[in-house]
Amino acid sequence: MPEMWFSERQADGLLLSLRVERTLHVEKTPYQDLAVFETSHCGRVLTLDGIIQVTDADEFMYHEMLVHVPMLTHPHPERVLVVGGGDGGSSREILKHPSVVSLEVAELDERVVEASKAFFPALSVGFSDPRVSITFTDGTKYVKGKESSYDVVIVDAPDPIGMARALFEKEFYSDLYRALKPDGILCTQTESPIINADVVSRVYGALSTLFPIVRLYLGSTPTYQSGLWCYTLASKRYDPLDPDRLADARRRADASGLLVRYWTPEVHAACFALPKFVKDLTEAHQGRYRSP
Amino acid sequence: MPEMWFSERQADGLLLSLRVERTLHVEKTPYQDLAVFETSHCGRVLTLDGIIQVTDADEFMYHEMLVHVPMLTHPHPERVLVVGGGDGGSSREILKHPSVVSLEVAELDERVVEASKAFFPALSVGFSDPRVSITFTDGTKYVKGKESSYDVVIVDAPDPIGMARALFEKEFYSDLYRALKPDGILCTQTESPIINADVVSRVYGALSTLFPIVRLYLGSTPTYQSGLWCYTLASKRYDPLDPDRLADARRRADASGLLVRYWTPEVHAACFALPKFVKDLTEAHQGRYRSP
Numbered sequence: 001m002p003e004m005w006f007s008e009r010q011a012d013g014l015l016l017s018l019r020v021e022r023t024l025h026v027e028k029t030p031y032q033d034l035a036v037f038e039t040s041h042c043g044r045v046l047t048l049d050g051i052i053q054v055t056d057a058d059e060f061m062y063h064e065m066l067v068h069v070p071m072l073t074h075p076h077p078e079r080v081l082v083v084g085g086g087d088g089g090s091s092r093e094i095l096k097h098p099s100v101v102s103l104e105v106a107e108l109d110e111r112v113v114e115a116s117k118a119f120f121p122a123l124s125v126g127f128s129d130p131r132v133s134i135t136f137t138d139g140t141k142y143v144k145g146k147e148s149s150y151d152v153v154i155v156d157a158p159d160p161i162g163m164a165r166a167l168f169e170k171e172f173y174s175d176l177y178r179a180l181k182p183d184g185i186l187c188t189q190t191e192s193p194i195i196n197a198d199v200v201s202r203v204y205g206a207l208s209t210l211f212p213i214v215r216l217y218l219g220s221t222p223t224y225q226s227g228l229w230c231y232t233l234a235s236k237r238y239d240p241l242d243p244d245r246l247a248d249a250r251r252r253a254d255a256s257g258l259l260v261r262y263w264t265p266e267v268h269a270a271c272f273a274l275p276k277f278v279k280d281l282t283e284a285h286q287g288r289y290r291s292p
Numbered sequence: 293m294p295e296m297w298f299s300e301r302q303a304d305g306l307l308l309s310l311r312v313e314r315t316l317h318v319e320k321t322p323y324q325d326l327a328v329f330e331t332s333h334c335g336r337v338l339t340l341d342g343i344i345q346v347t348d349a350d351e352f353m354y355h356e357m358l359v360h361v362p363m364l365t366h367p368h369p370e371r372v373l374v375v376g377g378g379d380g381g382s383s384r385e386i387l388k389h390p391s392v393v394s395l396e397v398a399e400l401d402e403r404v405v406e407a408s409k410a411f412f413p414a415l416s417v418g419f420s421d422p423r424v425s426i427t428f429t430d431g432t433k434y435v436k437g438k439e440s441s442y443d444v445v446i447v448d449a450p451d452p453i454g455m456a457r458a459l460f461e462k463e464f465y466s467d468l469y470r471a472l473k474p475d476g477i478l479c480t481q482t483e484s485p486i487i488n489a490d491v492v493s494r495v496y497g498a499l500s501t502l503f504p505i506v507r508l509y510l511g512s513t514p515t516y517q518s519g520l521w522c523y524t525l526a527s528k529r530y531d532p533l534d535p536d537r538l539a540d541a542r543r544r545a546d547a548s549g550l551l552v553r554y555w556t557p558e559v560h561a562a563c564f565a566l567p568k569f570v571k572d573l574t575e576a577h578q579g580r581y582r583s584p
Contacts, residue, residue: 013311013332040305220520227519228512270565273558
């Protein structure tokens with residue numbers, strides 16, 4: 001049996017490769033190339049257009065940081081929207097919050113949800129919760145015209161290539177601003193500050209023209225480009241760094257017995273401390289919204 | 293011209309590969325295989341036994357976090373020892389602290405220093421400083437019999453394989469404890485908490501039996517295994533998390549105009565916040581030294 005390797009071109013001249021034990025599924029969906037492998041190092045891996053979306057080994061790092069920081073910054077998130085997130089990991093984490101009454105998922109590609117249900121039971125578990133409704137549609141269309149509907153919106157998008165590019169544009173963020181309640185919070189994954197510094201800076205800038213409070217924060221996800229990953233939180237009222245909000249996050253995580261492997265109250269506060277080269281990506285946009 | 297790639301086997305079934313523009317140097321030293329490449333993604337790269345030690349692109353992330361956290365936790369570090377660190381990056385960062393009077397470097401392999409001088413001028417710059425003395429020797433032998441000699445010791449070791457294994461053992465740490473002054477601080481790189489969890493846990497445990505204060509902290513280094521990197525600080529008197537120490541670190545960095553690209557006062561405080569799965573690596577050893 002020849003040794004098989006999957007390689008992701010993470011940047012020009014940079015490959016991350018995983019030894020493949022078995023190819024479980026390969027499919028051309030209406031939107032993208034979808035594949036599921038069993039790897040020796042990371043367990044099961046789902047790729048879209050050759051880019052790793054989730055692995056059994058480190059999906060918890062990404063999903064916990066994308067979800068719990070905004071969900072615990074908002075004092076009582078009841079109505080939540082996930083744009084993207086077809087694998088289910090974000091939904092699983094959101095549903096750990098007992099205040100949630102309804103969770104809408106707007107995923108473009110039904111085949112991603114089906115593949116997750118078939119091959120990633122620990123990820124797709126949330127989809128069977130009665131509070132969840134999934135709509136298979138373009139997220140940018142789904143949110144158009146929505147007004148004051150959500151407490152929290154999570155944008156769980158793939159890399160900004162092809163269709164997903166629109167999920168990193170100001171027009172979409174304007175629609176999300178309207179779709180959020182007057183005290184709503186938006187959180188979006190924003191790529192690697194090393195490999196995709198331009199994306200980090202551009203999204204931060206666009207959100208800073210719309211929301212009074214914009215905070216970049218970091219987490220680790222080894223199988224994503226550079227292993228260092230950005231999230232951008234944009235908020236109409238609540239500042240995640242407000243000491244009262246931090247204390248509330250800790251209290252509510254304790255009270256609900258939040259089961260986590262990455263997130264801690266300490267990480268929740270610390271993830272906003274940015275290395276200088278990352279902070280620099282936000283500097284040009286400081287104070288653009290608020291007058292001095 | 294065929295396309296050339298250097299691949300590091302970062303774990304079983306996991307490769308990181310960099311496209312090589314040019315091989316600048318290959319050598320079998322008395323201790324290891326040394327190579328220097330020019331890569332398209334990371335600039336120049338130095339490898340030992342096939343493992344990336346430094347790259348132009350991200351060496352600053354590693355060296356700044358290894359050095360500035362202990363150097364700014366100690367209120368006035370004058371006498372410093374680096375064990376390993378033949379590339380010079382740690383020395384460069386240590387010499388940014390104006391209190392330093394003498395810096396001893398105990399590096400096993402003279403050829404690493406020579407290669408750095410030839411190919412990494414931005415790294416080896418520190419070696420020409422008159423405060424620096426380099427001794428080519430086994431670090432574990434160098435520190436034997438030293439007593440109360442250093443304010444800060446930095447262990448800038450390669451992965452714990454072969455000769456370097458002894459730099460992760462309790463016997464070495466006992467010798468370093470003696471070699472430190474009564475208020476001395478030791479800091480050692482401790483590998484990836486994902487790929488080398490056993491090393492992280494073992495070093496933390498060994499140091500906890502010797503030092504009253506042991507703190508694990510994290511930084512990002514994309515070309516190291518998993519991109520997430522551990523450092524373990526062991527201290528006889530000063531706690532890096534003491535608010536007075538944190539304030540002093542910020543003040544001294546400001547006063548000296550510390551030129552950095554990764555370290556910030558906020559990162560200095562935040563890097564001790566550990567994701568739950570990393571914190572778990574230290575839990576078994578909590579309270580081993582101090583009685584309840």
